[in-house]
Amino acid sequence: MKIAVFGTGMVGDTIGSRLIELGHQVMMGSRNASNEKAGTFVAKHKAGASAGTFAQAAAFGEIIFNCTKGDASIEAIKLAGDGIMGKIIVDVANPLDFSKGQPASLLPALSNTNSLGEEIQKTFPKAKVVKTLNTMWCGLMVNPTMIGGGDHTNFICGNDADAKAKVKSLLKEFGWKDQNILDLGDITNARGAESVLPIWLRVWGATQNGAFNFKVVS
Amino acid sequence: MKIAVFGTGMVGDTIGSRLIELGHQVMMGSRNASNEKAGTFVAKHKAGASAGTFAQAAAFGEIIFNCTKGDASIEAIKLAGDGIMGKIIVDVANPLDFSKGQPASLLPALSNTNSLGEEIQKTFPKAKVVKTLNTMWCGLMVNPTMIGGGDHTNFICGNDADAKAKVKSLLKEFGWKDQNILDLGDITNARGAESVLPIWLRVWGATQNGAFNFKVVS
Numbered sequence: 001m002k003i004a005v006f007g008t009g010m011v012g013d014t015i016g017s018r019l020i021e022l023g024h025q026v027m028m029g030s031r032n033a034s035n036e037k038a039g040t041f042v043a044k045h046k047a048g049a050s051a052g053t054f055a056q057a058a059a060f061g062e063i064i065f066n067c068t069k070g071d072a073s074i075e076a077i078k079l080a081g082d083g084i085m086g087k088i089i090v091d092v093a094n095p096l097d098f099s100k101g102q103p104a105s106l107l108p109a110l111s112n113t114n115s116l117g118e119e120i121q122k123t124f125p126k127a128k129v130v131k132t133l134n135t136m137w138c139g140l141m142v143n144p145t146m147i148g149g150g151d152h153t154n155f156i157c158g159n160d161a162d163a164k165a166k167v168k169s170l171l172k173e174f175g176w177k178d179q180n181i182l183d184l185g186d187i188t189n190a191r192g193a194e195s196v197l198p199i200w201l202r203v204w205g206a207t208q209n210g211a212f213n214f215k216v217v218s
Numbered sequence: 219m220k221i222a223v224f225g226t227g228m229v230g231d232t233i234g235s236r237l238i239e240l241g242h243q244v245m246m247g248s249r250n251a252s253n254e255k256a257g258t259f260v261a262k263h264k265a266g267a268s269a270g271t272f273a274q275a276a277a278f279g280e281i282i283f284n285c286t287k288g289d290a291s292i293e294a295i296k297l298a299g300d301g302i303m304g305k306i307i308v309d310v311a312n313p314l315d316f317s318k319g320q321p322a323s324l325l326p327a328l329s330n331t332n333s334l335g336e337e338i339q340k341t342f343p344k345a346k347v348v349k350t351l352n353t354m355w356c357g358l359m360v361n362p363t364m365i366g367g368g369d370h371t372n373f374i375c376g377n378d379a380d381a382k383a384k385v386k387s388l389l390k391e392f393g394w395k396d397q398n399i400l401d402l403g404d405i406t407n408a409r410g411a412e413s414v415l416p417i418w419l420r421v422w423g424a425t426q427n428g429a430f431n432f433k434v435v436s
Binding site: 189 | 366
C-alpha cells in the first residue's frame with residue numbers, strides 16, 4: 001500500500017521504517033521537500049522510501065499517518081491541501097504543552113472538552129480521522145509483541161467504520177491482536193485516548209522505562 | 219484503627235464496609251450528623267460503625283478517606299475544621315465535571331496543570347494528602363483480587379513518605395500486592411492519576427463493564 005507519513009521525528013521514522021519492512025511504500029512528508037531527516041530516512045532504506053512536501057506525500061498516500069507534533073498538526077495538514085480529500089488520517093499525535101513545566105500538560109484548547117483528534121476531524125471534514133497508537137512509545141506501536149506477549153491494549157476511535165477497519169488491518173500487520181484493539185467509538189473519544197498522556201508520562205518518570213503499555217484487565 | 223470516611227455515597231459505603239470487615243472502627247462523616255445514608259450504614263453493621271459530622275469524624279479518625287464528590291471535597295474538608303490537623307487524608311475522589319455532557323469531563327480549575335489531590339494539599343497544608351484508588355470502580359478498590367488475580371495497577375502519590383507507607387499498609391489489607399502499587403512521587407502526580415478518568419469512563423462505555431482496571435505491562 002502507498003502510505004504517507006507526516007513528520008520526520010522519531011515516531012514518523014519508526015512507523016515509516018516498519019511499514020517499509022512490511023512491504024509498503026512510504027513517502028515521508030514534511031514542510032520542506034529537502035528535509036534532512038527525511039533524506040536520511042530515504043537513504044537508509046534500500047527501496048520503498050521517498051520524501052516530499054506534505055502536499056506531495058498526501059497525494060501519494062492512500063493512508064496518511066500524522067506523526068507531527070500535536071501543536072503543529074493542524075498547520076501541517078493544512079499545508080497538505082486537497083491531497084487529503086477522502087483519505088484516512090491515522091492520528092498518533094498528542095496535544096502536549098511543554099510551556100508549563102515537566103512533565104508536559106495538554107494544550108488547554110485541545111483537551112478535556114476537545115482533543116487533537118476531533119479538532120483535526122472538524123478542521124478537515126473530508127478526511128477520515130482515526131485516532132490510535134498515541135498512548136504508547138513508538139517502538140511498541142509497531143512491535144507490540146516486544147512486551148507481555150503483545151497482550152496489552154491499543155485504543156482506536158473514529159467516525160468512519162470502514163476507515164477503522166482498514167487501520168485495524170494495518171495494526172494487525174504490526175502485530176496487534178484483535179482482542180487487544182479496543183474500539184471506543186467516534187472521534188470524540190480521542191479525549192480519552194489523549195488523556196492517557198498525563199499518566200503515561202508519570203509512569204515513565206517513576207519507572208524510568210518507556211517500553212510499557214496499559215492493559216485493560218477485567 | 220479508627221478511620222473516618224467522608225462521604226456517604228457508594229464509594230464511602232464500600233470503603234467503610236470493607237474497613238469494618240477488616241476489623242477497623244469507622245465513623246462516616248457528612249454535612250449533617252443525621253444523614254440518612256450514614257444511618258443506614260451504621261444500622262447494617264453490627265459493630266464498629268458510627269456516624270457524625272465531618273468535624274466529628276475527622277476528630278475520631280487517625281486516617282480520613284475522602285469519598286465526597288470531587289466538586290464538593292474542598293468544602294467538605296473545610297467543614298471538618300481542626301480535626302484534620304496532622305491527619306492523613308486518603309483522597310479517592312475525582313474532579314468530575316458533569317455540566318458539559320456525558321461522559322463527564324474534568325473541572326477545568328482542578329485538572330491538567332492542577333488536580334483535586336494537590337488542591338486539597340494546598341488548601342490544607344497541615345494534613346497529609348495521599349492520592350490513590352481513584353482510577354477504578356470502588357468494588358475493586360477494596361477487593362482487587364476480584365479480577366485478574368489482583369494483578370493490575372493502583373497508583374499512589376503524596377508528599378509524605380510515612381503517610382504513603384501507612385496507606386500502603388491499608389491497601390495491602392484490601393488485597394493489593396506490593397508490586398501492583400505504583401508510587402508516582404509527590405502529590406502533583408495526582409494530575410496523572412485523575413487524568414485516567416476520561417479514558418476510564420470511555421472504556422466503561424465501550425465495554426459496558428465497570429469491573430476493570432488498567433495494568434502497567436512492561
